[in-house]
Each structure stands twice: as structure tokens, then as C-alpha cells.
Amino acid sequence: MKDNAHTIPAGYSSIAPGHIASVVTCLEMREKPASAPVPLPEGFTLQPLTHHDPDAYRSLFRKVGADWLWFSRLMMSDETLISVLHSSSREIYCVHHNGQDVGLVELDFSEPGEAELAFLGLTQDVTGKGIGRAVMSAATELAWAKPVQRFWVHTCTFDHPSALGFYIRSGFTPYARRVEVQADPRLSGHLPLEAAPHVPLLSA
Known part of the structure; x- marks a missing residue:
């Protein structure tokens, strides 16, 4: 994560109307785990994205991430998103x-x-069926198959409550904490108003 943030003061800080704020934890892995890969359950496969239609991608992105306020790709123009989907530094x-896409994995080697x-x-x-552990194992294998010295991820307080513990159990170590403030994507129409009910919706 590029460090372009400033340090906020101790105590309470107000958030602008119509915005949301989350606490982000950054985690890293400095060497490949010694444990054996976890196979995907029968009937599940991890397949490279072959279609680069932005609407189809956004549909899957919402399907996977709406409950956790995934919004970054939804706010991109078609041109920008197509550029991301075609990027040679991303898998x-x-x-x-x-017959259905039920998950999404993206690795950035930029x-x-x-x-x-x-x-x-x-x-x-x-x-809740142990599939996430196998998908993470596959992602880890793919990451360390490249000449990298560091594999990292960030999660935030909008994510599933077990996400942070899941990453730590997968071999990542927390190294930084940040606060992210963004316009609420539910108020802009990028996500439905009922998305992420665990994050109170405050009118602008």
C-alpha cells in the first residue's frame, strides 16, 4: 500500500456528511508458508477471468462484495475498468x-x-463451508509462484468479522493500521441502500 496518508490526532474526528470511515489493517507475508496447499472441494474450480466485459465484472463484484461495501471498482469508468481487467500486472x-461464478480472487504484481x-x-x-481456506491457499500458491519477496493484503472494519483472523491464520502478519474515509457508495447509487446493514446509513 502506497503511504500517502497523514496521521490523524488522538481522540474523535468528525466525518463529513454522506461519508463512511473504516479502520484498515495492513498485513504481510514475507515467505511462503511451509504448510501443504489446501485443495478446493470437489466441484469448485479457480478459473482465470476470460471475459473483460465491465458490466459482467461489476455484477460479480457486487455479488461478492456488496455486503462488505466493496465499491472501488464500481466507481470506475468503463474505460478505466477495462484497463484494469486487461492489465498484464494483474491476475x-x-x-x-x-456453472456459476461464486467468488473472486485478484492478485496485483504491479x-x-x-x-x-x-x-x-x-x-x-x-x-462458512471451508472453501475460503482453499481459495486462500490457491491464491498464496499463485502469489509465491512469481519472484516476489512480499505478499500483502489489507482488510477493514466493513469486512466480514472473521476476515482479520482468517488472514492471520493464513500466515499474514499485521504491520500497520489506517483510517479510510470515502463517500458512501449507497448514497451515490453504486450500491443498494440495503447493502451492508452492519454499517449505519447516514443521510448526507
């Missing part, structure tokens, strides 16, 4: 099951010697 995969786990998520109907 994007779909978790496939029963920084030399580093791999960022930009996105990893599953749809609600396949969570």
Missing part, C-alpha cells in the same frame, strides 16, 4: 461452482518484488 480469477491480494471473496451461499 484475476473466478471461483466457479455448478510493484516489483511484491504481490498484493487485492480482492478475495465468496458469495454468501458458499461461505
